[in-house]
Amino acid sequence: MTIRVGVADDQPLVLAGLRTMVGFAADLELVGEAADGAEAVELARRERPDVLLMDVRMPRLDGIEATRRITGAPETSGVRVLILTTFELDEYVYAALRAGASGFLLKDSRPEELFAAIRVVAAGDALLAPRVTRRLIEEFAHRPEPTGLGPASLDPLTEREREVLALVARGLSNAEVAERLVVSAATAKTHVSRIMTKLQARDRAQLVMLAYESGLVAPGSV
Secondary structure, three states, X not given: OOEEEEEEOOXXXXXXXXXHHHHHOOOEEEEEEXXXXXXXXXXXXXXOOOEEXXXXXXXXXXXXXXXXXXXXXXXXXXXXXXXXXXXXXXXXXXXXXXXXXXXXXEOOOOHHHHHHHHXXXXXXXXXXXXXXXXXXXXXXXXXXXXXXXXXXXXXOOOHHHHHHHXXXXXOOOHHHHHHHHOOOHHHHHHHHHHHHHHHOOOOHHHHHHHHHHOOOOOOOOO
C-alpha cells in the first residue's frame, strides 16, 4: 500500500531534502509541497495526503494554526500531520499536539527514522519520535492549558480500558502494553482501538492528552 505524503516547509533546501528522501522509499509517494501554512491547508484540501510533514515556523500562517485548520475541517480531518521541529522540546510542539498533530519528528532524524515515522503515523500507531517520547510527554503534562475535561470524560471506558489508556499515556507501545498486562498483542491493540472509538480520538496523540487532561495520569507518574 502506497502512503501519500505532503510536505510543508518555508526553506527550499529542507523541501528539496524531504522530496529526495521520500522519493527513496518505494511505499511513499510525494503528492505536493507547500512553502507556508496557508499553502499547506490548500495542499491538504486538494490532495488529501495520508501524512503531511509540517514545519512550525512558516510565514503567512504558522504550522500550528495550519494543523488546527486541517484536523478541524471535516474534509481534511483524515490527514495526519507530522510536525517537523529542530529542537527536542520545542515549546511549539505542545501547541501543535493540542491543535491535532499526530506526532513530531526532529529535522535531523535519519532517513530511515523519517520513513518509519511516516508509516506509523499513517497507521495511527505512533505519537512521537522514540528517543524523546517519554520526556516530551512529561514536559507536556507539566504545561497544561485550561480545558473543560474532567474524570467524567472517561466514563465510557471500562476499568481495563482505563488501565490501558494510562499505559498508552506513559508512552508504551501496544506490544509493551500487552507485556505489562500479560495479554496478547492483538488484545492490547483491540483495547486501544475501542478506547479511541469511545473517546472519539483520532490517534494516540489525542489519547495521551485526554489521559492527562482528565486527570487519569498525573505528571511524573510511573
